Amino acid sequence: MSKLFPTQEIGSLKKPADMLKKVKNPNVSDEEKIEVRNNAALLNIKTLEDIGLDIIYDGEVRRVEMYEEPVRYVDGFEFAGRVRSWDNKYYNKARVVGPVSFRQNFHAEEFNFIKENSKREIKVPVTGAYTLADWSYDEHYKSKDELVLALARNVVRPLVKDLVRLGAKIIQIDEPAATTHPAEMDIFRESINESVKGIDAKFVVHACFSGNDYKALAPQMPEIKAEQYTLEFANRDTWNEGVDDNARKGFHVLKLFKEHGFEGEIGIGVSDVHVNEIESPELIRDRILYAAKALGDPTKIYVNPDCGLRTRTREVSFDKIRSIVKGAELAREEIK
Amino acid sequence: MISSYTFGIYPRSEELIEATRKNTENLNSLFQKETEEYISAQKNANLGFVSDPLLKWDDIFRPFSNLETATPTALNRIYEMNTFYRVLSFDGQTFTDDGNLVQSNLDLSLLPKNRAAAIPEPFTFAERHTSKGFKTKEDFTISLAKMLRVEIDSLVESGFELIQLLGPSIAYNNEVDFGLVSDALKIITDGLKAKTILHTHFGDVSKKIESLLDLPVSGLGFDITTTPASSIEKHSFSDKLLTVGIINSFNTAIEKSEECIKQVDEINAETKPKESYVSTNFDLEYVPKEFAMNKISVLGEIARGAKDV
Numbered sequence: 001m002s003k004l005f006p007t008q009e010i011g012s013l014k015k016p017a018d019m020l021k022k023v024k025n026p027n028v029s030d031e032e033k034i035e036v037r038n039n040a041a042l043l044n045i046k047t048l049e050d051i052g053l054d055i056i057y058d059g060e061v062r063r064v065e066m067y068e069e070p071v072r073y074v075d076g077f078e079f080a081g082r083v084r085s086w087d088n089k090y091y092n093k094a095r096v097v098g099p100v101s102f103r104q105n106f107h108a109e110e111f112n113f114i115k116e117n118s119k120r121e122i123k124v125p126v127t128g129a130y131t132l133a134d135w136s137y138d139e140h141y142k143s144k145d146e147l148v149l150a151l152a153r154n155v156v157r158p159l160v161k162d163l164v165r166l167g168a169k170i171i172q173i174d175e176p177a178a179t180t181h182p183a184e185m186d187i188f189r190e191s192i193n194e195s196v197k198g199i200d201a202k203f204v205v206h207a208c209f210s211g212n213d214y215k216a217l218a219p220q221m222p223e224i225k226a227e228q229y230t231l232e233f234a235n236r237d238t239w240n241e242g243v244d245d246n247a248r249k250g251f252h253v254l255k256l257f258k259e260h261g262f263e264g265e266i267g268i269g270v271s272d273v274h275v276n277e278i279e280s281p282e283l284i285r286d287r288i289l290y291a292a293k294a295l296g297d298p299t300k301i302y303v304n305p306d307c308g309l310r311t312r313t314r315e316v317s318f319d320k321i322r323s324i325v326k327g328a329e330l331a332r333e334e335i336k
Numbered sequence: 337m338i339s340s341y342t343f344g345i346y347p348r349s350e351e352l353i354e355a356t357r358k359n360t361e362n363l364n365s366l367f368q369k370e371t372e373e374y375i376s377a378q379k380n381a382n383l384g385f386v387s388d389p390l391l392k393w394d395d396i397f398r399p400f401s402n403l404e405t406a407t408p409t410a411l412n413r414i415y416e417m418n419t420f421y422r423v424l425s426f427d428g429q430t431f432t433d434d435g436n437l438v439q440s441n442l443d444l445s446l447l448p449k450n451r452a453a454a455i456p457e458p459f460t461f462a463e464r465h466t467s468k469g470f471k472t473k474e475d476f477t478i479s480l481a482k483m484l485r486v487e488i489d490s491l492v493e494s495g496f497e498l499i500q501l502l503g504p505s506i507a508y509n510n511e512v513d514f515g516l517v518s519d520a521l522k523i524i525t526d527g528l529k530a531k532t533i534l535h536t537h538f539g540d541v542s543k544k545i546e547s548l549l550d551l552p553v554s555g556l557g558f559d560i561t562t563t564p565a566s567s568i569e570k571h572s573f574s575d576k577l578l579t580v581g582i583i584n585s586f587n588t589a590i591e592k593s594e595e596c597i598k599q600v601d602e603i604n605a606e607t608k609p610k611e612s613y614v615s616t617n618f619d620l621e622y623v624p625k626e627f628a629m630n631k632i633s634v635l636g637e638i639a640r641g642a643k644d645v
Contacts, residue, residue: 080588081350081624086411086420087394088356093624095588135418137588137623181416210413274410 001121004335005288005303005328006054008267010206010230011125011174012066012308013059013317016040037062038113045118047318052325055121055170060308062110066127066174067135068092069106074155076100080137095137100150102158108166115167123170123204124163129156129191130184134177145187152194161199170202172230176307178207182216189220196225204228204267208307209235213253221262230267232306234287235274241282243290251287254294266295269306270327271320276312278319284327289334298335303328338600338612339384340639342583343454343500343535344396344619346374346389347628367391368443370625375446377629381636384613385452385498388442395421396456396502396619397465399441403483404432405469412464415508415538417622421464426476429469431483435490444494452498453491457534458484458520459512460505474516481520492530499532501553504618507539507562514547522552533557533579537618542567549576555610557581559617565599569606578609581617583635588627591634597641604645612645614638 019040022028028036044059063069068091071077076098082090107124114122129151133144141147160171173195178188196203203225207217209232221229237250245252254266270287271279284303292298303324309317348356352370355363374389393399398421401408405428411420438455456464458481462473470476488499501524506512525532534551537559541548545567548556555577558568561584568578580603582596596614604612614635620628 080627081347082353083347083624084419084621086422088353090353091418137586139587139589177418180413180418 001054003054004298004332005292005301007052007325007328008055008123008230008302008304009048009053009057009059009321010304010306010308011057011060011172012063012310013044013061014310014312014314015059015061016043016314019061041110041113042117045114048321049118049120051318051322053120053321055123056118057123057125058110058114060125060310065091066125066176066308067132070127070132070155071136073103073106074100075103076140077136091135093135093137096133096140096147098140100147100155102155105159105162105166107159107163111163111166111168121170122168123172124168125172125174125206126156126160126163128173128175128178128205129195130188131175131177134180144184148187148191149194152191156195157197157199160195160201164199164201168201170204172204172206173226174206176206176208178205179210179212179214179217182212185216185220189224192224192226202227204230206230206267206307208232215253215256218253218256218260218262221257221260221264226264228265228267228302230269230302230304232269233291234269234272234279234306237287239277239279239283241280241286243286243293248287248290251291251294254291258294258296263300265300265302266291267302267304270303271305271324273305273307273309273312276316278316278323279327281323281326281330284324285330285334288328288331292331292335337640337644338604338614338642340381340614340635341383341385341452341498341500342378342387342616342620342632342635343452344390344502344616345393345621346391346619347621347623347625348391349625352391371443372446374632377632379448381632382640383632383636384639385450386448387452387454388447390441390454393441396454397421397424397461399437400424402437404428409466415504417538419622424465426465426467427469429479431479433483433486435486438487439490439494449495451496452500453496454500454502455484455487455491457501457503457506457517458524459517460503463505463509477516477520478523481523485524488524488528488530492528497530499528499530500557501532501534503534503536504538506534506544506548507536507541507559509539512544512547514544514551518551525552525554531555531577533577533613535559535579535581535615535618537562537581540564540567545571549573555579555613557613557615560599561586561617565603569603571607573607573609575610577611577613578604578607579613579615582614582638583616583631585616585618585620585622585631588623590627590630591638593634593637593641596634596638600638600642604643609645612642614642
């Protein structure tokens with residue numbers, strides 16, 4: 001993108017309450033449910049465009065969530081039941097009971113709709129092979145490596161290939177589990193490289209923060225066939241304005257990426273998705289300016305929230321995105 | 337036949353999960369019903385020790401959020417699991433504890449005489465939480481040990497014969513101050529009239545077994561999915577109880593009892609422990625209820641089939 005500091009979202013937004021009410025109602029017809037989902041997608045697309053985001057999606061409004069949605073459409077999985085994430089929040093965890101294989105492009109409908117209804121660039125989020133494997137019980141494959149690579153080759157690659165055939169140009173491979181097992185970074189690297197093999201598109205990898213400050217990821221980054229990483233920084237940064245090391249504690253690791261020879265783009269998380277407080281445009285500006293300097297090339301900086309915003313209210317989410325867009329404008333003015 | 341037990345938090349059923357979310361009128365009766373089911377399952381499997389399934393506990397540290405100086409703060413990942421706990425922040429320099437924090441969160445009336453309880457060991461506790469009041473991590477750890485001793489004394493007075501001390505940080509962390517671990521455990525176990533077993537899970541302790549054997553606890557428990565049996569077999573357990581965490585709480589595949597019996601017999605033949613136990617490798621809450629129930633049953637089969645030491 002020619003513009004400095006392009007803005008983008010990561011994927012999920014909280015679903016509109018009236019949509020959920022209707023799609024869960026057994027008395028509502030299938031046709032009406034399709035219409036309700038389309039309207040919700042349209043609302044998200046238009047809101048994100050009106051706010052001024054450069055790269056958008058539909059808030060993943062049609063997806064159950066990032067793990068359960070793909071697993072529903074992949075052969076070899078059976079749901080086992082719900083397992084705790086925290087407190088009384090649970091996710092539906094599946095068992096791998098046979099060879100995994102791609103059945104159909106389960107994101108085709110949503111992608112086609114967004115393509116038809118959006119004026120902006122589209123980034124399609126796709127759950128990655130490593131996370132799918134890590135969040136499942138494996139009763140079939142001999143090792144985790146085998147399962148991860150089977151998912152990369154037989155599920156993620158055909159899915160991505162088909163999305164590109166439909167016109168997708170930017171694919172974000174979502175890997176929240178990527179850095180949770182530092183000893184398995186080799187498997188992770190291979191899973192991305194196998195997933196994108198032979199496909200002509202721009203690949204972005206989204207990895208959540210998991211306590212080791214991406215130190216395990218940094219050495220792998222130059223070897224992974226991704227042009228961009230969208231990562232979390234804001235959730236451990238200070239809320240003080242400023243572009244010095246003390247104010248920008250959450251962004252120090254960018255220097256490490258450079259030291260390891262990474263020359264690609266970073267989508268910097270400038271908004272904490274776990275709190276309701278809205279970061280000021282000035283704070284976001286300073287985070288961007290610090291990151292640009294730390295990475296050594298402002299053209300490599302994209303700007304986004306840390307992660308998907310689905311745990312925040314829609315009002316808070318859109319306010320955070322508004323602030324991101326304004327902060328990026330301020331940073332552009334500063335760097336002219 | 338050898339002895340057996342499970343430990344930690346058990347999974348809630350789908351019905352109970354929904355009830356906790358909607359705070360339904362029958363929530364308490366559902367908690368009671370499922371607690372009874374899990375205790376019956378352990379009794380039916382003839383486990384050597386029976387535990388409360390801790391269904392009301394959101395994480396293993398949560399009862400301690402009721403300490404006067406504790407504030408629950410951010411969520412933190414449980415080591416490399418896809419499950420999170422609340423970090424407790426302590427702002428005092430001492431703990432005021434009447435010894436009822438753990439006990440008041442157990443259903444004592446449902447437990448038989450051969451009862452066991454699990455509690456985090458002090459090193460892990462201090463490593464996973466934060467303190468503003470204590471000057472050093474050592475002071476924090478020792479003070480936690482004193483508080484935990486009060487809790488454990490109450491449990492022992494109420495008839496608990498086995499105290500499972502959960503020490504995943506000892507397994508997971510590369511650097512462990514075994515001097516501090518030992519000092520803290522001494523506070524807990526000195527003169528205690530119950531067996532204490534230190535469980536190490538979420539990491540390979542192959543290189544730490546010598547240090548673990550020197551600790552002042554009655555026995556050691558190992559997760560053999562992360563610490564290979566071959567590493568345990570290199571050591572003598574003639575002065576210690578040995579628990580083999582043979583049931584994998586992180587996979588829905590149900591263990592084949594014959595294979596497990598063979599493996600436990602082999603480990604015991606090599607290590608010659610003072611007493612032998614089998615258990616889960618960690619909390620059963622990482623599999624859904626249906627699988628947890630099957631695993632309890634298989635655990636009983638393994639204990640009955642293994643050769644006495």
